[in-house]
Amino acid sequence: MIRLFMSIFLLSAMAAAQNYDKTKVPQGNWYGDDTYFGYEYDMHANANDKDFGSAISVEYLVELFKMAGCDLLQTDTKGHEGLVSWYSKTPAASIAPGISKEMVDVWVKAGNELGIPCQAHYSGIFDMAAGEKFPDWNAVNADGEPVNGKMCPISPYADQLLIPQAKELISRYGVSAIWVDGEIWAVVPCYCDKCSSEYKKRYDSAPPRAKEDESWADWIEFTRDSFQEYVTHYADEIHSFSPDTRVCSNWLHSFRNPGCPWVPTDYISGDNLGTLSHPNNACHARFMSTRQRPWEIVLWGFYYNKNAPWIMKPLEMMQQQASQIIAFGGNINIYNQPKGHRDGRLVDWHMKRIGELGRFIKARKDVCQHTQTIPNAVILHSEYDFYSQKSNNIWEYKTQHLEGALAAMIDNSIPTDIMDEWALIDRIGEFPLVIAPSQENVSERAVEALKKYVSNGGRLIVTGPEMYDTLGGEFLGVESVALNNAHSYHIPAGGERLPLSSHGHQGGAWTEVEIFPWREVKPTTAKGFAPLTTTLFDEDKTDYFAATINRVGKGAVAYIPCDVMTYYYNCRYSTLRSFAAEVVAKLDPDFSYEIQAPAAVETVLRRKGDARYVHMLNRASGMPVFENIMGSQQPPASGPVSIKIKLDKRPESVKLLFESGNMQWKYTPEGEGGILSALIPSVHIHSVLEIKQGI
Numbered sequence: 001m002i003r004l005f006m007s008i009f010l011l012s013a014m015a016a017a018q019n020y021d022k023t024k025v026p027q028g029n030w031y032g033d034d035t036y037f038g039y040e041y042d043m044h045a046n047a048n049d050k051d052f053g054s055a056i057s058v059e060y061l062v063e064l065f066k067m068a069g070c071d072l073l074q075t076d077t078k079g080h081e082g083l084v085s086w087y088s089k090t091p092a093a094s095i096a097p098g099i100s101k102e103m104v105d106v107w108v109k110a111g112n113e114l115g116i117p118c119q120a121h122y123s124g125i126f127d128m129a130a131g132e133k134f135p136d137w138n139a140v141n142a143d144g145e146p147v148n149g150k151m152c153p154i155s156p157y158a159d160q161l162l163i164p165q166a167k168e169l170i171s172r173y174g175v176s177a178i179w180v181d182g183e184i185w186a187v188v189p190c191y192c193d194k195c196s197s198e199y200k201k202r203y204d205s206a207p208p209r210a211k212e213d214e215s216w217a218d219w220i221e222f223t224r225d226s227f228q229e230y231v232t233h234y235a236d237e238i239h240s241f242s243p244d245t246r247v248c249s250n251w252l253h254s255f256r257n258p259g260c261p262w263v264p265t266d267y268i269s270g271d272n273l274g275t276l277s278h279p280n281n282a283c284h285a286r287f288m289s290t291r292q293r294p295w296e297i298v299l300w301g302f303y304y305n306k307n308a309p310w311i312m313k314p315l316e317m318m319q320q321q322a323s324q325i326i327a328f329g330g331n332i333n334i335y336n337q338p339k340g341h342r343d344g345r346l347v348d349w350h351m352k353r354i355g356e357l358g359r360f361i362k363a364r365k366d367v368c369q370h371t372q373t374i375p376n377a378v379i380l381h382s383e384y385d386f387y388s389q390k391s392n393n394i395w396e397y398k399t400q401h402l403e404g405a406l407a408a409m410i411d412n413s414i415p416t417d418i419m420d421e422w423a424l425i426d427r428i429g430e431f432p433l434v435i436a437p438s439q440e441n442v443s444e445r446a447v448e449a450l451k452k453y454v455s456n457g458g459r460l461i462v463t464g465p466e467m468y469d470t471l472g473g474e475f476l477g478v479e480s481v482a483l484n485n486a487h488s489y490h491i492p493a494g495g496e497r498l499p500l501s502s503h504g505h506q507g508g509a510w511t512e513v514e515i516f517p518w519r520e521v522k523p524t525t526a527k528g529f530a531p532l533t534t535t536l537f538d539e540d541k542t543d544y545f546a547a548t549i550n551r552v553g554k555g556a557v558a559y560i561p562c563d564v565m566t567y568y569y570n571c572r573y574s575t576l577r578s579f580a581a582e583v584v585a586k587l588d589p590d591f592s593y594e595i596q597a598p599a600a601v602e603t604v605l606r607r608k609g610d611a612r613y614v615h616m617l618n619r620a621s622g623m624p625v626f627e628n629i630m631g632s633q634q635p636p637a638s639g640p641v642s643i644k645i646k647l648d649k650r651p652e653s654v655k656l657l658f659e660s661g662n663m664q665w666k667y668t669p670e671g672e673g674g675i676l677s678a679l680i681p682s683v684h685i686h687s688v689l690e691i692k693q694g695i
């Protein structure tokens with residue numbers, strides 16, 4: 001009976017996915033512009049809970065939510081333990097033993113009092129209790145052992161637990177959305193009989209058991225497809241039960257899941273700690289803004305320093321992190337869970353701080369919502385290259401080369417986007433500069449597009465030894481001599497020299513670092529610059545260059561035959577930053593914006609209607625550099641920021657928004673248009689230069 005049921009489920013999940021064109025973006029469904037700032041509070045109910053939710057009432061929550069001033073709520077329904085914090089009637093449910101009050105019930109009612117929706121936080125693929133109760137639902141590893149608590153996506157889990165409970169949460173409690181946590185990052189490749197035979201059907205072979213196997217990428221692709229089909233299945237079921245209820249799968253179609261966002265969820269979301277150990281909201285926000293779907297980032301409101309307990313983040317740290325998200329048009333959901341209180345109490349000064357953050361965010365809403373990028377520089381984050389990495393699962397991919405490339409650009413005050421092939425290829429010509437950091441496995445289409453882009457006048461920076469094989473020596477204007485894995489090369493920049501290895505240091509007393517392989521190339525049609533040396537001395541020059549530039553058609557390509565972007569991610573040394581700036585300057589892209597600012601200031605270009613916006617985000621930390629510190633406190637203002645913009649006519653108005661300061665500007669006619677020059681003395685957290693031109 002169970003076997004028959006599973007076959008039927010398998011067919012229905014596959015059928016659901018087949019209804020969708022995986023090259024089309026489904027319609028998103030957000031609440032509207034006034035739902036901008038949410039509050040997320042998940043508890044992950046566990047077996048030791050004794051008084052879960054005992055302290056809350058509708059009146060109590062209403063008073064505290066008023067302090068927070070949020071537009072959206074998200075409350076606990078099921079955590080990774082798999083225990084629901086409410087009295088589910090679904091036969092397969094595992095109910096937490098210590099429920100005093102059903103949090104979801106009280107939260108939805110409090111939301112109703114305030115006229116704001118309340119979503120359900122619900123752990124999906126990751127469910128320890130279901131794994132224990134239904135061992136057959138667990139994914140199976142390559143040795144045939146169950147992976148406890150990680151559901152097989154084509155097991156009966158969705159039909160027997162997730163979907164019925166989602167329906168209960170909608171019909172019995174009135175939640176406005178199911179926000180499914182513990183999803184893409186928790187998925188493990190599953191070798192169960194059903195998954196193995198489905199893989200055989202699609203790929204005509206048995207699943208590979210080891211990463212060394214040639215078909216490993218197919219296996220991981222199958223795992224990703226099968227996960228996305230599972231999400232499609234529950235999204236369809238929930239939507240047909242209640243069309244207005246929103247469905248979201250945490251981190252689906254985000255930076256680590258590039259490619260067409262075809263799965264029919266309603267919006268894109270991901271929760272990010274946003275400390276030194278997870279700093280990459282910069283990548284996430286940029287990438288999500290290109291998905292053609294409503295999106296938000298769930299920003300953690302608490303953090304830790306090393307060897308210290310978690311505490312709530314200072315207001316200014318949250319403001320700095322939130323600015324990096326809203327500047328790209330995203331919504332914010334602040335995640336705050338008071339430490340250790342299982343009775344559901346909320347801390348009043350936490351709620352007041354969240355309220356202050358909300359006021360900061362909402363003051364910026366009209367300028368930030370519904371904006372588009374102003375194409376400047378863009379990093380190619382190819383889905384083909386990304387998925388060619390031999391990952392253990394569908395989440396753990398290397399991203400340092402991408403993050404380093406972004407940092408190298410924005411630390412040099414070059415506004416930069418990140419796009420996958422899906423988003424970029426058709427509009428690549430709009431960007432004056434493209435950076436392809438170690439993108440050796442891009443598609444054939446992308447190779448052609450990059451070459452055509454340069455030939456039509458584009459400027460391209462290519463990094464990494466393998467890119468020589470991808471784009472070819474003729475296009476790069478160089479000839480490969482050898483791949484050197486044990487060099488001691490030094491890059492010249494800014495009148496200094498930067499060692500790329502620890503060779504020559506005094507033995508073990510000095511840090512030994514990974515050597516990034518260097519492809520030694522000799523220019524044919526390209527011109528080399530920045531000669532490499534083997535020491536800090538100019539006289540120890542080699543035959544090779546840190547970069548070459550080849551003119552192709554109307555454009556040019558710069559080749560740095562080493563993964564310097566990961567190196568920059570590792571160190572952020574100013575010499576390497578200067579080198580990146582020198583390469584960009586030599587390429588001389590046709591930028592309309594020239595910005596000079598301290599490295600701490602990130603600049604973002606957006607437009608809406610007849611307005612252009614230059615966002616200035618101060619990322620400085622007020623604390624001395626110290627290895628135990630994971631976030632900023634009392635950030636000092638950074639500046640000055642000098643902005644020059646090519647305009648086709650005199651602007652109607654130029655304003656500095658959100659922060660006061662003696663901004664000065666002038667417009668100088670030049671050629672058929674003119675140059676707007678603005679000088680902003682400093683930025684504390686986030687200010688915006690607004691330029692209106694009239695249509």
Ligand SMILES: [Zn+2]
Binds near residue numbers: 139155192193
């Ligand atoms: Zn399976």
